[in-house]
Amino acid sequence: MSDVNRGRRQFIGWGAAALGGLTLAPGVMLFAPAQARAPEEAASSRVRWGLLIDTTQCDGCTACIEACRRENHVAAPSRKTDPQWIRKVELKDLRSGKTHSAPVMCQHCEHPPCVDVCPTGASFKRADGIVLVDRHICIGCRYCMMACPYKARSFVHEALTDQNPDVPRGKGCVESCTLCVHRVDRGRNPACVEACAAAGRNAIVFGDLNDPNSEIAKRVATYASTQIRADLGLNPGVRYQGI
Amino acid sequence: MSAIALREIEGRSAGYYGLLAGLGLIMLLGLGSAYTMEEHGHVVTGMDNQIVWGMPHVFAVFLIVAASGALNVASIASVFGKTEYKPLSPLSGLLALALLAGGLMVLVLDLGRPDRLVVAMTHYNFKSIFAWNVFLYNGFFVIVGAYLWAMMDYTGTRYVRAAGMAAFLWRLILTTGTGSIFGFLAARQAYDSALLAPMFIVFSLAYGTAIFLLTLIAACRGAGRELGDALLKRLRGLLAVFVAASLYFVAVFHVTNLYITQHDGFERFLLLEGGVHTFLFWTVQVGIGGAAPLVLLLHPALNARRGALVLASALVVIGGLAQMYVTIIGGQAYPLVLFPGMQETSGFYDGQVHGYAPSLPETMLGLSGIAVALLIVAVSVKMLRFLPERLADTAGEH
Numbered sequence: 105m106s107d108v109n110r111g112r113r114q115f116i117g118w119g120a121a122a123l124g125g126l127t128l129a130p131g132v133m134l135f136a137p138a139q140a141r142a143p144e145e146a147a148s149s150r151v152r153w154g155l156l157i158d159t160t161q162c163d164g165c166t167a168c169i170e171a172c173r174r175e176n177h178v179a180a181p182s183r184k185t186d187p188q189w190i191r192k193v194e195l196k197d198l199r200s201g202k203t204h205s206a207p208v209m210c211q212h213c214e215h216p217p218c219v220d221v222c223p224t225g226a227s228f229k230r231a232d233g234i235v236l237v238d239r240h241i242c243i244g245c246r247y248c249m250m251a252c253p254y255k256a257r258s259f260v261h262e263a264l265t266d267q268n269p270d271v272p273r274g275k276g277c278v279e280s281c282t283l284c285v286h287r288v289d290r291g292r293n294p295a296c297v298e299a300c301a302a303a304g305r306n307a308i309v310f311g312d313l314n315d316p317n318s319e320i321a322k323r324v325a326t327y328a329s330t331q332i333r334a335d336l337g338l339n340p341g342v343r344y345q346g347i
Numbered sequence: 348m349s350a351i352a353l354r355e356i357e358g359r360s361a362g363y364y365g366l367l368a369g370l371g372l373i374m375l376l377g378l379g380s381a382y383t384m385e386e387h388g389h390v391v392t393g394m395d396n397q398i399v400w401g402m403p404h405v406f407a408v409f410l411i412v413a414a415s416g417a418l419n420v421a422s423i424a425s426v427f428g429k430t431e432y433k434p435l436s437p438l439s440g441l442l443a444l445a446l447l448a449g450g451l452m453v454l455v456l457d458l459g460r461p462d463r464l465v466v467a468m469t470h471y472n473f474k475s476i477f478a479w480n481v482f483l484y485n486g487f488f489v490i491v492g493a494y495l496w497a498m499m500d501y502t503g504t505r506y507v508r509a510a511g512m513a514a515f516l517w518r519l520i521l522t523t524g525t526g527s528i529f530g531f532l533a534a535r536q537a538y539d540s541a542l543l544a545p546m547f548i549v550f551s552l553a554y555g556t557a558i559f560l561l562t563l564i565a566a567c568r569g570a571g572r573e574l575g576d577a578l579l580k581r582l583r584g585l586l587a588v589f590v591a592a593s594l595y596f597v598a599v600f601h602v603t604n605l606y607i608t609q610h611d612g613f614e615r616f617l618l619l620e621g622g623v624h625t626f627l628f629w630t631v632q633v634g635i636g637g638a639a640p641l642v643l644l645l646h647p648a649l650n651a652r653r654g655a656l657v658l659a660s661a662l663v664v665i666g667g668l669a670q671m672y673v674t675i676i677g678g679q680a681y682p683l684v685l686f687p688g689m690q691e692t693s694g695f696y697d698g699q700v701h702g703y704a705p706s707l708p709e710t711m712l713g714l715s716g717i718a719v720a721l722l723i724v725a726v727s728v729k730m731l732r733f734l735p736e737r738l739a740d741t742a743g744e745h
């Protein structure tokens with residue numbers, strides 16, 4: 105191959121790389137960091153992540169559940185011992201007969217009972233309100249499951265395979281919805297939120313409840329929303345609209 | 348009053364070795380079960396994500412509650428000054444430690460990660476009643492151990508009263524902690540009551556005294572030592588009071604719940620419609636474990652018979668295990684109410700009563716806790732001076 109040809113090929117290669125970079129950069133560099141934290145930056149209590157679930161937009165669709173399973177590599181349940189991080193609870197008002205369909209997952213409480221009762225501190229709440237289980241110090245006592253009013257936690261009853269490296273799980277430990285913390289920390293929405301939007305329903309809004317300009321904060325401020333078991337005073341980060 | 352000598356049992360009979368072998372076998376089967384649960388996960392048990400605490404907790408909590416009650420006899424002697432109980436105090440302390448050890452073994456081996464016991468001992472969340480209990484259990488071993496030393500070593504005699512008082516107060520706090528494990532669960536209708544702590548203390552008095560009586564009578568019979576009726580008559584009276592008090596607390600607990608409308612559903616489940624739980628509550632806990640022992644202990648035609656006392660004690664233990672089953676399993680079987688006033692259904696069994704079928708491994712593990720407790724007692728009474736030489740009615744008198 106002649107030198108001229110080699111130079112031309114290199115030029116085309118660099119040009120393609122530059123063009124690709126210009127195309128991808130806004131997505132990677134400009135939009136994503138708007139929400140994402142740098143890895144060395146700690147979660148901040150200025151942020152309170154939450155979900156608003158509009159049950160008037162939610163029907164028998166299970167896109168959120170399937171997306172959660174795919175994202176976190178939680179197998180579809182076939183037995184009572186199988187973990188479920190998110191479920192659809194079908195509700196029927198005993199007086200009026202009105203029905204609702206509500207996705208229920210960890211409610212990421214401000215005062216989480218699971219954190220209070222955990223003997224080792226494995227159940228913990230991040231500064232930004234996300235409630236998690238530290239799989240390194242969970243001893244599998246299951247007291248958090250007894251204490252959770254929402255039945256949000258599952259115990260891993262047998263060995264697991266095919267794990268998502270972002271979502272470590274393990275036999276003998278307790279687990280629950282992480283609000284897709286691995287995605288949130290990268291500036292992305294939780295998988296259930298994304299799937300609900302992709303299914304055309306937009307029933308689940310994710311955002312910072314502390315930011316008055318966020319959609320979730322505006323909607324919580326504008327419309328009546330409910331908390332499951334509000335009587336317990338736990339101030340969950342997940343709110344429901346329409347129930 | 349002359350001193351009543353304590354002496355090791357001979358422990359060379361075929362019966363004694365047979366007892367050790369039998370208990371050892373149950374212990375080994377329990378350890379094998381724990382290994383199976385560890386190897387395969389809790390999928391080999393009847394527990395699931397609805398019934399998260401199963402048979403091991405029934406046995407473990409029963410043993411831990413009974414442990415503090417087994418210390419009664421020693422407390423009566425050291426704290427309340429009833430010297431006639433003094434010869435039995437070391438056995439009372441030993442039984443308390445043994446029952447606690449058996450219960451804790453079951454509790455630890457039922458953890459999802461029993462290999463992380465060291466984590467439980469080094470990481471504490473002090474808002475957790477479980478974390479407090481780790482201190483309360485370990486403290487109980489230390490304090491009752493010191494109490495036993497004070498009672499059994501002549502250099503420790505002057506500390507007996509102080510150690511006895513410390514052990515008495517500690518056991519009250521310990522059982523408060525055990526009851527509060529459930530009492531603090533505000534979300535569940537079956538629990539969420541401050542009454543659970545004092546109720547567990549009263550249960551412990553009954554269960555501990557019953558197990559003490561069974562152990563004492565069996566040990567004296569096995570070792571061929573005299574046991575007079577006078578002391579047993581006093582213990583019989585105490586047991587009757589404790590059983591009656593237990594029934595009283597149970598009645599107040601449920602009447603209070605019935606008065607609180609939001610707990611009606613759970614009470615209807617437990618008292619009327621709960622199937623096995625209703626049966627265990629009325630027939631076993633209240634009938635066999637409460638009313639029947641009271642008749643056996645108090646009826647003039649029966650209360651002079653030692654057989655009636657042994658039977659009553661055994662029924663109290665059976666009733667106690669039923670009580671734990673009803674409290675722990677029944678409390679979880681009734682569904683959590685997420686949306687009051689709504690009918691709930693889901694693929695995660697919301698709104699429905701949860702069934703539970705205990706598997707062999709978890710039941711074996713639970714039973715092995717009892718075997719380990721009895722094994723510790725059986726070996727200890729041979730190694731050290733726990734059992735009085737004779738407790739005939741005339742013994743100890745001038």
